[in-house]
Amino acid sequence: xxxxxxSDLHLSRDPALGLRAGLEQSLRAAVRSGQLRPGTRLPxxxxxxxxxxxxRNTVADVYTQLVAEGYLxxxxxxxTRVAAYADRSNAVRAETTTSxxxxxxxxxxxxxxxxxxxxxxxxxxxxxxxxxxxxVAPALGYGDPRGPLLARTALAGYLARVRGVLADPQxxxxxxxxxQAVALLARACSAEGRRTVAVESPGLPEVPEMFRRAGxxxxxxxxxxxxxxxxxxxxxxxxxxxxxxxxxxxTGVPLSPARRAALVDWAHRADGIVLEDDYDGEFRYDRQPIxxxxxxxxxxxxxxxxxxxxxxxxxxxxxxxxxxxxxxxIVEEKRLADRHSSTLDHLALAxxxxxxxxxRHIRRMRASYRRRRDELGAALTPVRPRLGASGFRAxxxxxxxxxxxxxxxxxxxxxxxxxxxxxxxxxxxPGDQRAxxxxxxxxxxxxxxxxxxxxxxxxxxxxS
Amino acid sequence: xxxxxxSDLHLSRDPALGLRAGLEQSLRAAVRSGQLRPGTRLPxxxxxxxxxxxxRNTVADVYTQLVAEGYLxxxxxxxTRVAAYADRSNAVRAETTTSxxxxxxxxxxxxxxxxxxxxxxxxxxxxxxxxxxxxVAPALGYGDPRGPLLARTALAGYLARVRGVLADPQxxxxxxxxxQAVALLARACSAEGRRTVAVESPGLPEVPEMFRRAGxxxxxxxxxxxxxxxxxxxxxxxxxxxxxxxxxxxTGVPLSPARRAALVDWAHRADGIVLEDDYDGEFRYDRQPIxxxxxxxxxxxxxxxxxxxxxxxxxxxxxxxxxxxxxxxIVEEKRLADRHSSTLDHLALAxxxxxxxxxRHIRRMRASYRRRRDELGAALTPVRPRLGASGFRAxxxxxxxxxxxxxxxxxxxxxxxxxxxxxxxxxxxPGDQRAxxxxxxxxxxxxxxxxxxxxxxxxxxxxS
Numbered sequence: 001x002x003x004x005x006x007s008d009l010h011l012s013r014d015p016a017l018g019l020r021a022g023l024e025q026s027l028r029a030a031v032r033s034g035q036l037r038p039g040t041r042l043p044x045x046x047x048x049x050x051x052x053x054x055x056r057n058t059v060a061d062v063y064t065q066l067v068a069e070g071y072l073x074x075x076x077x078x079x080t081r082v083a084a085y086a087d088r089s090n091a092v093r094a095e096t097t098t099s100x101x102x103x104x105x106x107x108x109x110x111x112x113x114x115x116x117x118x119x120x121x122x123x124x125x126x127x128x129x130x131x132x133x134x135x136v137a138p139a140l141g142y143g144d145p146r147g148p149l150l151a152r153t154a155l156a157g158y159l160a161r162v163r164g165v166l167a168d169p170q171x172x173x174x175x176x177x178x179x180q181a182v183a184l185l186a187r188a189c190s191a192e193g194r195r196t197v198a199v200e201s202p203g204l205p206e207v208p209e210m211f212r213r214a215g216x217x218x219x220x221x222x223x224x225x226x227x228x229x230x231x232x233x234x235x236x237x238x239x240x241x242x243x244x245x246x247x248x249x250x251t252g253v254p255l256s257p258a259r260r261a262a263l264v265d266w267a268h269r270a271d272g273i274v275l276e277d278d279y280d281g282e283f284r285y286d287r288q289p290i291x292x293x294x295x296x297x298x299x300x301x302x303x304x305x306x307x308x309x310x311x312x313x314x315x316x317x318x319x320x321x322x323x324x325x326x327x328x329x330i331v332e333e334k335r336l337a338d339r340h341s342s343t344l345d346h347l348a349l350a351x352x353x354x355x356x357x358x359x360r361h362i363r364r365m366r367a368s369y370r371r372r373r374d375e376l377g378a379a380l381t382p383v384r385p386r387l388g389a390s391g392f393r394a395x396x397x398x399x400x401x402x403x404x405x406x407x408x409x410x411x412x413x414x415x416x417x418x419x420x421x422x423x424x425x426x427x428x429x430p431g432d433q434r435a436x437x438x439x440x441x442x443x444x445x446x447x448x449x450x451x452x453x454x455x456x457x458x459x460x461x462x463x464s
Numbered sequence: 465x466x467x468x469x470x471s472d473l474h475l476s477r478d479p480a481l482g483l484r485a486g487l488e489q490s491l492r493a494a495v496r497s498g499q500l501r502p503g504t505r506l507p508x509x510x511x512x513x514x515x516x517x518x519x520r521n522t523v524a525d526v527y528t529q530l531v532a533e534g535y536l537x538x539x540x541x542x543x544t545r546v547a548a549y550a551d552r553s554n555a556v557r558a559e560t561t562t563s564x565x566x567x568x569x570x571x572x573x574x575x576x577x578x579x580x581x582x583x584x585x586x587x588x589x590x591x592x593x594x595x596x597x598x599x600v601a602p603a604l605g606y607g608d609p610r611g612p613l614l615a616r617t618a619l620a621g622y623l624a625r626v627r628g629v630l631a632d633p634q635x636x637x638x639x640x641x642x643x644q645a646v647a648l649l650a651r652a653c654s655a656e657g658r659r660t661v662a663v664e665s666p667g668l669p670e671v672p673e674m675f676r677r678a679g680x681x682x683x684x685x686x687x688x689x690x691x692x693x694x695x696x697x698x699x700x701x702x703x704x705x706x707x708x709x710x711x712x713x714x715t716g717v718p719l720s721p722a723r724r725a726a727l728v729d730w731a732h733r734a735d736g737i738v739l740e741d742d743y744d745g746e747f748r749y750d751r752q753p754i755x756x757x758x759x760x761x762x763x764x765x766x767x768x769x770x771x772x773x774x775x776x777x778x779x780x781x782x783x784x785x786x787x788x789x790x791x792x793x794i795v796e797e798k799r800l801a802d803r804h805s806s807t808l809d810h811l812a813l814a815x816x817x818x819x820x821x822x823x824r825h826i827r828r829m830r831a832s833y834r835r836r837r838d839e840l841g842a843a844l845t846p847v848r849p850r851l852g853a854s855g856f857r858a859x860x861x862x863x864x865x866x867x868x869x870x871x872x873x874x875x876x877x878x879x880x881x882x883x884x885x886x887x888x889x890x891x892x893x894p895g896d897q898r899a900x901x902x903x904x905x906x907x908x909x910x911x912x913x914x915x916x917x918x919x920x921x922x923x924x925x926x927x928s
Contacts, residue, residue, distance in 0.1 A: 028628060028759060069628065069755040070724035083725055083760075116604045121596045125589060132585045137909070140580045140776035164492060164533060176640060180802035210800055260534035261547055288525075291533040295492060296547075312604035314807035336674055338644035342806060343778035445601070 019054055024062045031071045031082055040082045042072065105421035107452035108443045111250060111397035112279075114309050117445030118365060123357040124311075127348040139344050145335040147174030147346045154350035155319055158358070159305070163281050164291025166298045167321045173330055174346045176338070177318040178279060181304040182207055182242070184337065185275055185320065186214035188329035189240050194273065198238035200228045202250055202429035207242050207277075216240065220429075223248055225390070227255035230262040234270070241266075242275040245293050249279065250428050250438040252391015252399050254290055263293065267300035273326070274301040280309045282362050284394040285370045299323050307349060309396060309442075310362055316341075317349055369396060372441045372449060379457040396442035399425065401435070408435035418459040420452070483518055488526045495535045495546055504546045506536065569885035571916035572907045575714060575861035576743075578773050581909030582829060587821040588775075591812040603808045609799040611638030611810045618814035619783055622822070623769070627745050628755025630762045631785045637794055638810045640802070641782040642743060645768040646671055646706070648801065649739055649784065650678035652793035653704050658737065662702035664692045666714055666893030671706050671741075680704065687712055689854070691719035694726040698734070705730075706739040709757050713743065714892050714902040716855015716863050718754055727757065731764035737790070738765045744773045746826050748858040749834045763787050771813060773860060773906075774826055780805070781813055833860060836905045836913060843921040860906035863889065865899070872899035882923040884916070 030036040042048070045059040052059070067074040073081045131139050138148060146152060151174060156167035175181050189197070189211070197211040201220030208218030219236045221228045221243075228243050241263075245255040255263070267274050276293050284290070294303035298321075306318035322330050334340065352358040377392055380400070391398040402408045408424045415422060415437075425436035444452040494500040506512070509523040516523070531538040537545045595603050602612060610616060615638060620631035639645050653661070653675070661675040665684030672682030683700045685692045685707075692707050705727075709719040719727070731738050740757050748754070758767035762785075770782035786794050798804065816822040837856060844853055844864070855862040866872045872888045879886060879901075889900035908916040 028755070032630065032759070065752055065754075067721050068718075070721055070728060070757065070760045073721075073725070083728075113605065116601045119596075119600055119604055121593075121600070125593055125596070128592065129585075129589055132583075132589070136583055136585065137580045140583055140778035141577065142777045166496065176802035176805065179800075183801055206800070213800060254532070257531050257534055257537070261537070264534060288529055290529070291492070293534065295496070296534045312808075313606045313803075314604035316802060316804070316806045336643075336670070336677060337647055337801065338640035338780060339777075340780070341640065342780045342809065344776075345806065345809070 020058050020062060023052070023054070023058070024065060027062065027066055028069075028071055031066075036082045038082050041078075042080045042082070044079065105416060106419035107421070107448065107455050109420060109422040109439050109441065109452060109456060110443055111423055111438045111440035112309075112313075113440060113443040114312065114365070114396065115368070115442050115445060115449075116312055117447070118368065119312050120352075120357065120361045123352060123355075123361065124348065127351040127355070127357070128344065130351050131344060131347040139347050141343070143340055143343050145331050145340045146172060147340055148343055148350075151343075151346040151350040154353045156321075158353050159292075159303070159319075159321065162359075163278060163289070163303075163305070164295040165303050165321055166295050167303075171322050171324065171327055173320040173322060173327075173334055174341050175318045175320060175334060176316040176341050177308055177313065178277065178304055178306045179206065179210075179318075180316075180337070181306070181318050181320045182210050182275070182277075183214075184330050184333045185273075185302055185304070185322075185326075186211045186216065187333045188326055189273060190214040190216060191329050191333075192326075194239045196236065196238040197240040197242055198228075198233055198236050199242050200244065200248060202425060202432065202434065203242075203244070204249060205428065205430070211240075211242070223251050223253070225251075225253050227253050227259050230255075230259045230266065233263075233266050238272070239270060240273045240275070242277065244277045244279060246278055246281045246290050247284075247391070247395040249277075249395075250391075250397065250399055250423075250425060252393075252395060252397065254394065255293070260293055260296070264297045264300075267297050272300060273323075276301050276303050278303060278305045280395040281305065282310055283366055283369055283396055285366070285373060286393050289394070294321060299325075302326065310358070310365070311349075315345060317345060368446075369442055372453075373398075375450075375453055376439070376441050379453055380460070397438055397440040400437040400439060401425075402437065403435065405433065405435045408437070411437065414462070415456070415459050418455055418462075420455055420459060484522050484526060487516070487518070487522070488529060491526065491530055492533075492535055495530075500546045502546050505542075506544045506546070508543060569880060570883035571885070571912065571919050573884055573886040573903050573905065573916060573920060574907055575887060575902045575904035576773075576777075577904060577907040578776065578829070578860065579832070579906050579909060579913075580776055581911070582832065583776050584816075584821065584825045587816060587819075587825065588812065591815040591819070591821070592808065594815050595808060595811040603811050605807070607804055607807050609795050609804045610636060611804055612807055612814075615807075615810040615814040618817045620785075622817050623756075623767070623783075623785065627742060627753070627767075627769070628759040629767050629785055630759050631767075635786050635788065635791055637784045637786060637791075637798055638805050639782045639784060639798060640780040640805050641772055641777065642741065642768055642770045643670065643674075643782075644780075644801070645770070645782050645784045646674050646739070646741075647678075648794050648797045649737075649766055649768070649786075649790075650675045650680065651797045652790055653737060654678040654680060655793050655797075656790075658703045660700065660702040661704040661706060662692075662697055662700050663706050664708065664712060666889060666896065666898065667706075667708070668713060669892065669894070675704075675706070687715055687717070689715075689717050691717050691723050694719075694723045694730065697727075697730050702736070703734060704737045704739070706741065708741045708743060710742055710745040710754050711748075711855070711859040713741075713859075714855075714861065714863055714887075714889060716857075716859060716861065718858070719757075724757055724760070728761045728764075731761050736764060737787075740765050740767050742767060742769045744859040745769065746774055747830055747833055747860055749830070749837060750857050753858070758785060763789075766790065774822070774829070775813075779809060781809060832910075833906055836917075837862075839914075839917055840903070840905050843917055844924070861902055861904040864901040864903060865889075866901065867899065869897065869899045872901070875901065878926070879920070879923050882919055882926075884919055884923060 045056050049056040049059045063080050066072040073083050152169040152172040156169045159165035159167045196217045198219050198221045199208045200223050211218050227248050294301040303321040389398050389400045405426045412424050423438045509520050513520040513523040527544050530536040537547050616633040616636040620633045623629035623631045660681045662683050662685045663672045664687050675682050691712050758765040767785040853862050853864045869890045887902045
């Protein structure tokens, strides 16, 4: 057995490793695999050194190391043995947690994703370099849980200018995308004693899920062509509401002026907290974007945004603008969640904003998405004149209603056969009878947009 | 009043904004500040356009916009009025949540921070560029909650090679620094029904805090010169333990071989979960680093590490290697916490590893820190021969024991008068009578190290 092990050691030794490291690694592996069983006595360092043709000190060093690490036991007088409790239950086979919704289709028309082929690589790298050259310590050290003041100030200015947000840099909390923004707020609401959150139906399923995790109940608020039905809010008993006023996800309608007023009214009367998800507020085509509700009621509205649609979701750049009374609990949640987000990346965003590159990129993308939207509208018109697709005025997706969930399933399979992946409306409103396609026209890279559109139009034509 | 408002509009208009945007912003501000009170009727667009000398359409557009946003109400027949519920409770004064422990002293000798002046800027930017050029979509899109497989594979190889971690890339979860690693694990433990975590005393106070947040009780396990007293573990009733085996924080001692064996034994008997915080495992000077405990019991040990000491904490690059049974719950927590961490940054780290730049940087820093450690040791020797400072063999800090917490307070103030900031031991063991200085010698930038050391030695000499 020992001879076998020694030869195995030779066989399995990684040639990239030195003699000593190789011996060490081989012994660890032999102990782990059970090839060397607990209690087995190892040859003396002199004997093994002779067998292997290495210096005795090398083997002695390796034994010492592996004793220190717990693989071996070195008892004075009784030589070196394999430790008793090396774990052999390590059938390390992971469940294959595959990436959810990884697109295998050729044409990706799912919503919520921007055109990544247009990411401003050069500007982003330039911004990072500028930040690193300017002063490396604040960009790389530990810092304020809210993120660096410089980045909060740049962002506050941007949000005030472009989205009508009343943003004091002290009240800005930089975080890891919209997802973390919701997680932090949900926990802070729970700590404040809030019990029930109203969410849009249809809407993003992760939002109620995260509030439930934090201990709140979630109730659905139906969405019609004026947005969420705020009139029903009081009856739900909710003390918190999460919604997408600028461009309801996924129906694409903006919250009507009367509903905005009713929302603000409710927040004051019920001392409610409003989470305003401004996920694609920059993208409005036929007129100026509608400003954030936050500006109307900054004492009650938590404004949440991200660079996931303007730049790229993979950067995980997000932010909250919070009412003063929620600042302390949200900062505390952020501190305990991950201390703070990447200082370097948020400073680079700040630089992108102050250099004008951010606005230039958004303008360019808005023009590009507007063209896509127009082409999508034109492609849909002749095929299904009565489709009543909605959400064309803003954002990066449209909703194409379908007769029933059964039709939806059918159409999605049909599209899949044409190598097209998109999302069904029913995933955003389980139990509802509403059905449709939520078509994201921003997702395909530039060179695939026209082919994707042609394939989509053909498939719908086939199926109609 | 109206005239005043109009003139104010002119006065306050931001010259950087266009005519229309400026008018809009001024009106919003006037509504918010209460200068325009609820119900106030605005002049017709024709009249205001005349007053301001702008086109009527401009004013009409602005009114339409502000009605859509909820600042104004446009009722047919009764003209345009200021909306009733614009929030005036917005005395937006934030509490000044200053960055905790922001150093104002000239010489920063706090532990837990690497020398940021040596950050490999060029290599980092090169890695980012390579990743962006290679294929932008996987680097920037939404992905697996664990992070991109490419990055997990590179890291798993590195951890196996350098830290003796048995790391299947499927079992690696990339996250935002050690802080988030603990937060994710604490919640997963809570979901698994675990109730009590043992933590090292002294130790990082945030660790028990985060487990408590997740609903577990935390009990302290005393640390002596062999590390945490594992022999006392069973009596605490803990089902989980968090510790720093390679280099105990803050005392600097490694967990002895006997204690390692006892720890693994306990984990098997009690079906315990061990959180191994390998926060500075790469830095050991007088002999090879001690491998991770995880390799001995991968079915029970959660290995946590980060690039906060090897590169920079501001990047927030961290990772967990988890036992198979904890993978699902931890991935779920990660998904709900922030979906995943920055894909681009983690891919850049992978590139840094596979190009050899990461190893080269660590080797360079190890040599630099070893020199600093030697110089610190030499500086301490003549001043206080009986200091009995510990933790010199590894890591980035040493512990200089002091007689009592009162002495500690005194010495810290004395150092502060010499423009030196460092941490007292008592902050890591509240209620304990142990006292000392936890001196981080990696923190000063290269050009300040010698002056910092001289100032520190002088101050100790003065005070002795």
